[in-house]
Amino acid sequence: MGNRSCVHRLLTAAILVVGLVMAVSGCGSSTTTSGETPRRSFTLRVGFISTGSNLGGPEGWAKNNGSLVTALTPAGVTNIEWVSFDNGPKLAAAMLGGSVDVGILGDTPALVARAAGLDARLVNQTRINLDTWLFAQKSGGPTSIKDLAGKTVATQVGSYMYRYLLDVLNQAGIRDKVTVSNLYTPNAQAALVRGDIAAYAAPAQIGPRLAAEGIPVIDKASVSHHDLYGTSVTIATEKLIAAHPDLPAVWNKARAAAVIDITAHPDAYYAFDAGVLGLSAAEAREIDPLGSYSAQPFTTEGLALLTSTARFLSAEKLAKNTVDVSSWQLTSPS
Template identity: 40%
Template sequence: MKTRATFALMVAAALALPAVLSGCGADSAGATGAPATLRIGVIGTGNKLTGVIGYLKEKNKLLPLLAPAGITGVEVYSFPNGPDLNQALVARELDVASYGDTPSLVARGAGQPTRLIAQASVGLDAGVLAKKDGGPTSLAELAGKRVATQKGSYIHRYLLGALGDAGVKPGEIVHIYNTEIEAALERGDVDAVAVPSANFEALKNKGYPVIDVASKDHPQYLGTSSTVGSESFLDANAGFVKVWQQTQREGTKLAKANWDDYLDFAGKVGGFAPEITKATTLRGQLPDEPFTDKGLALLESTKKFLVKEGFVKTDFALDDWIAAGARG
């Protein structure tokens, strides 16, 4: 079975000698007397902030909220997946990153010097769909089959957990970015795919058969997001964590108070139809506080799974990862 070895190779590659990001500035916030620019890494395309932080930026409210930490500008860098983003963190080309729990945990377990400062999303859904016309109809029927997902992501972790619970060994799990996965499924290059909720909803609406839904069939494998800061940046900017956490609280309040407008923003950034955005962007996924019992429980469960399967090289306590003062 190639899946676990391939995952481990991707992790090693992501944490190896990194390439320098094109266009990234050399100075982090507070590092010089020049205007302090915060460099944020995210998953996606177009160098756009998503979620409640992105919503604040859209409304021209982000910089005023970050100002108490000396932030006068923000630069956003998009990456196709978590391992790629981890490369930039290793290279000290980012100050803060917001991405999925799995790649952030793997990086920390490999010794990457980050600190967790918040969870912006909790309970992220995913699902497995099959190709049309004679494709598999259950997890059991994925035995020996070719399954695609975006490796190194929380969706990959969900897929491995669901397959493990079912005692199923696919023939191969191949890495395909979410933006390209429909084409592979349509051509029949793969027998099934595991994708995040918006992609899942879009594919389901096009008639691709549903095999499994995380929130319904495997809620223990729901994902969370991780907002981390590099240790060097946080050490040099002692007040940043509190300012960022308050900014996230304000963004969540604003989004929930203007939900339809927030959905419009989410749809524009995500590129999905309004009905898909509405069905997959849920109030309950936006925690009112930077850390919640549910969010930390899901994160701990994910960490234990990754340690057990050998994806996290060295176990660690979440309390030791969380930034000083981040929990009150």
């Protein structure tokens, strides 16, 4: 239990401390000054998660072809400033600090941030059924989840893969027999090859590359644990919504158009997606199925996954409280 409490403090502190630093240093631009009426035209600051600087999915597609900023013009957006982060807690901290208006990130860090007091609303679930691949040490490593007892495993703490990993260990009855450490995804391959860790819970986008290097896969959410799929969400600060109340609906309309477009042109989308992910088009099709995207802001399946994750984080004391997803959602986001 002490380790779980420590992890909770780590996640919350990452959000609060970085956010305060950004607030004090005045990161980012503001569309208003004290006492002014908010200007109609403004630059929208959007954060997203990437190990590089590229954004995939329908938002990335619309960003790449220029249709997104055009579609957001009715809400007063004249430009979009894109900011990439290597993990969700850092993005949430930037939103808390006021340097980012909209965030596209995994559900787990978004829920932890909401429970910690981030004043932002849920605009949509941009993707559901995010897969996690559990890789084992390359040579002489475990061949099953049960074999992880007494070992050290890793993932990015605070990510949707983290939730998957903890719950998989719980279900196997070995949670208290495994040491879970924080390791950024770009460092996973070297650690598995050296034998520094027994296993790594990785996002699906690096799965094909690690598998091609001969690193064994001992589990996937998509194969054995559908209840542990992750989702990604779009959240917007209350300050932004107060100044531009029509933006969430306009954003969701633009996103819906992009979903319809990529569904109608899958070959073109996967050529683009492969470049974003650094994979072949065939590999991109495998890990990024179009069925993971809905033109609707929310689906019954997606909300069920989100609610389950919220309850898990609270029960494990990884979040300060259980986030009420229905209250977090914007009432009329589309």
